[in-house]
Amino acid sequence: MTVGVLFDIDGVLVTSWQAIPGAAAALDAVRRRAHPLAFLTNTTSRTRSEIAASLCAAGMDVTPDEIVTAAGLTAEYLRSTYPDARCLLVNHGDVTEDLPGVRLDDVNPDVVVLGGAGPEFDHDTLSRVVGLMQQGVPVVAMQGGLSWATEDGVKIDTGAYLPGLEAAGGGRVTVIGKPAPTGFIMAAALVGIDPEHAVMIGDDVANDVLAAQYVGFTGVLVRTGKFRQAAVESASGTPDHVVDSVADLPALLDALGGEPGAAD
Numbered sequence: 001m002t003v004g005v006l007f008d009i010d011g012v013l014v015t016s017w018q019a020i021p022g023a024a025a026a027l028d029a030v031r032r033r034a035h036p037l038a039f040l041t042n043t044t045s046r047t048r049s050e051i052a053a054s055l056c057a058a059g060m061d062v063t064p065d066e067i068v069t070a071a072g073l074t075a076e077y078l079r080s081t082y083p084d085a086r087c088l089l090v091n092h093g094d095v096t097e098d099l100p101g102v103r104l105d106d107v108n109p110d111v112v113v114l115g116g117a118g119p120e121f122d123h124d125t126l127s128r129v130v131g132l133m134q135q136g137v138p139v140v141a142m143q144g145g146l147s148w149a150t151e152d153g154v155k156i157d158t159g160a161y162l163p164g165l166e167a168a169g170g171g172r173v174t175v176i177g178k179p180a181p182t183g184f185i186m187a188a189a190l191v192g193i194d195p196e197h198a199v200m201i202g203d204d205v206a207n208d209v210l211a212a213q214y215v216g217f218t219g220v221l222v223r224t225g226k227f228r229q230a231a232v233e234s235a236s237g238t239p240d241h242v243v244d245s246v247a248d249l250p251a252l253l254d255a256l257g258g259e260p261g262a263a264d
């Protein structure tokens, strides 16, 4: 069975949308080896079309339909779990294009949907979310990332708010994207691979790598993006593989014996 690859984007292929050295060649090599692939990202500030355009501008040929976003996965979850519910969306950036069939209503919501953190996660808004939770309104988070790296330094993300919201609101938040199992399993299904034949490559040891290994993927950690050795040492598990960058992925796939459909 051919090994399929799920790529984290930020910190693996690009940093602040600039290509990481060797990323374009590595992606080409993986495509030439005919591994099924997709891009699994927690980015909630850009649509799939915008992400594909940004990757193309960075020299990587990627189409929107190859990109699995936390927003898209959340839309699928909302459509199946809360059909026709009125959703209060708290998100940084406009991703409504990736939320087809989701009814946005910030006046009288049935469900709260938390996207990526930003200035929108202010005191009044989060207080309102806690009030809704106390009334029993379910809360769905597109992803549970704790932080991401930018040129201006670290920014805290949605996952950093969730324990406080759960404690104050007296309820549980359902997380869809990384590190929750749901996103990995849905993404693997989308590219038609079983988790045991899937490789996840990411720069976040907990959110990308160990979370993927938890659902049966092979995890590959890169030493680019937000990689920190201290995070690896304090992590709750050990990555299956650690490589300097995505440039090392094609050789690793060969070593894993992925039985590629076409050699280069």
Ligand SMILES: [Mg+2]
Pocket (backbone or CB within 6 Å): 008, 009, 010, 011, 012, 202, 203, 204, 225
């Ligand atoms: Mg990343």
